[in-house]
Amino acid sequence: MTATQEQRTTEELKALAERAGRELEDASALEILQWAAESFGSRFCVTSSMEDAVVAHLASRALPGVDVVFLDTGYHFPETIGTRDAVEAVMDVNVITLTPRQSVAEQDAEYGPRLHDRDPDLCCALRKVKPLEEGLAGYLAWATGLRRDESETRANTPVVGWDEKRRKVKISPIAKWSQEDVQTYVAEHGVLTNPLLMDGYASVGCAPCTRRVLEGEDARAGRWAGRSKTECGLHG
């Protein structure tokens, strides 16, 4: 493929994403994922933090055997790894686990221990952003579980948009859902959820950077609590 063709393809993808964002704003989550399955086939994947398997479940209805990409940072709660294993065992999906280039021990040796306390942006860059960038290289489109009601930084999330950083179509099929919508879907379909959600956690990330939320706090208040950091860089 020549550079011109590559450029045109990227421009076409971007136009496709922006048009779909407008046209699918009022579509259901399943309809949005059916559009993604028809548009991209096996070059479409779902990313999951294994907080719950709602988007993976929806995507498997649209595209049985869909790739579900999970980032194993080396810092996850055992419950998160257990949720990943359960999803792999019982759902019609293909779980792909991405790992950083360095183990936690290797990172500690190079940067010093507890980098997440001293420079969480660098830690996230090494353990999340870079592995995801490499893991998504073969896909044209990826789906996330971002919701507008999770935080102010996510309030304008389009259901389909253009990920300029990775030059891919980014799909957020449950962007318009509330927490109640998620709970209803989980109950209706018996979807797997991370046990930590029953233990005071509203959003589940790496263990050193996640705490339980207090009453009245938004769902992501327990992530990097006490710091100005609110996102890991995957969605910037």
Ligand code: SF4
């Ligand atoms: S969430 Fe915390 S432990 Fe996980 S990669 Fe980011 S800084 Fe490191």
